[in-house]
Amino acid sequence: MAKSGIAIQKGTSQKDGKVSSGLAVITDSINDQIKAIALKAGQKVIEKTDPHVPVDTGALVQSSRVTIRAEKNLGITSTVSYGGPTRAGATRNAPTGNVDYAGLVHEDANHRGFKYLQKGRDESLEDVKAILLEGLRNLKV
Amino acid sequence: MATNPFSIDAKDMLVTAGVGTFAATSGWSIHISKEPDGSPFPNTTITIYDTGGPGPNPKWLLEEVSIQVRIRGDVNGFQNAWIKAQAIKDALLGKDPSTVNTTRYTGIYMDGDISFLMYDDSNRPIIALNFRTIREPASGTNRESL
Numbered sequence: 001m002a003k004s005g006i007a008i009q010k011g012t013s014q015k016d017g018k019v020s021s022g023l024a025v026i027t028d029s030i031n032d033q034i035k036a037i038a039l040k041a042g043q044k045v046i047e048k049t050d051p052h053v054p055v056d057t058g059a060l061v062q063s064s065r066v067t068i069r070a071e072k073n074l075g076i077t078s079t080v081s082y083g084g085p086t087r088a089g090a091t092r093n094a095p096t097g098n099v100d101y102a103g104l105v106h107e108d109a110n111h112r113g114f115k116y117l118q119k120g121r122d123e124s125l126e127d128v129k130a131i132l133l134e135g136l137r138n139l140k141v
Numbered sequence: 142m143a144t145n146p147f148s149i150d151a152k153d154m155l156v157t158a159g160v161g162t163f164a165a166t167s168g169w170s171i172h173i174s175k176e177p178d179g180s181p182f183p184n185t186t187i188t189i190y191d192t193g194g195p196g197p198n199p200k201w202l203l204e205e206v207s208i209q210v211r212i213r214g215d216v217n218g219f220q221n222a223w224i225k226a227q228a229i230k231d232a233l234l235g236k237d238p239s240t241v242n243t244t245r246y247t248g249i250y251m252d253g254d255i256s257f258l259m260y261d262d263s264n265r266p267i268i269a270l271n272f273r274t275i276r277e278p279a280s281g282t283n284r285e286s287l
Contacts (some may be wrong), residue, residue, distance in 0.1 A: 109269075116153060118192060
């Protein structure tokens with residue numbers, strides 16, 4: 001969640017250590033906003049990908065997720081993935097409620113759904129660029 | 142002359158590099174878009190699939206397209222299949238800019254590295270590599286050369 005600018009004033013009114021604390025608040029505020037933008041971009045990729053995902057029991061399509069990470073040297077990354085725990089629960093294809101075939105379906109040229117995520121990613125590129133540009137233009141510091 | 146799909150130009154690159162022979166009935170047999178199964182083709186096949194790419198540039202003759210190269214080895218022949226995958230990687234990845242047929246290939250990259258997929262129902266290993274390229278077709282109705 002974005003933090004208010006009031007905390008920045010509190011930080012700058014104190015000693016050096018508090019100044020850096022204030023700067024951290026600014027950074028946190030911007031980081032939170034960028035994380036929200038990255039999440040929105042990832043959700044757009046899923047929106048474009050889902051129609052390419054083959055559906056039998058629905059376990060695979062219900063295993064999509066966006067993971068937002070803030071890492072020191074990489075900045076903020078948004079990763080879209082399929083596989084692992086599925087919101088469909090236990091199904092015939094995923095009896096434990098865990099999809100372990102997402103990669104195989106994606107890479108097997110003889111399988112319906114070949115390259116489903118790559119197709120969605122490619123189709124969403126222009127929308128993702130627009131989301132990032134709009135989000136960055138509207139950053140509140 | 143029409144612009145070839147990346148798969149066909151990549152096939153020609155692999156044939157030139159001595160990695161395999163197009164539609165051969167022995168040795169490493171290269172195919173496009175459909176993996177053969179059974180006579181007269183061998184188990185050892187290399188099949189190239191076009192896998193799309195981001196929307197091409199509408200103004201300039203510039204495209205970023207991708208392929209998957211799928212290797213099927215002999216029955217339980219994982220090691221030789223992997224060696225062939227490595228040879229394909231070496232033949233395409235980082236290749237100097239060149240014109241193949243009519244298209245200028247400025248760079249070839251890999252998405253991920255060599256990946257073992259599975260054994261098929263006949264216990265033949267299946268290994269996949271994914272490549273993408275930036276290329277400049279020689280002509281296009283509405284687009285201009287760079």
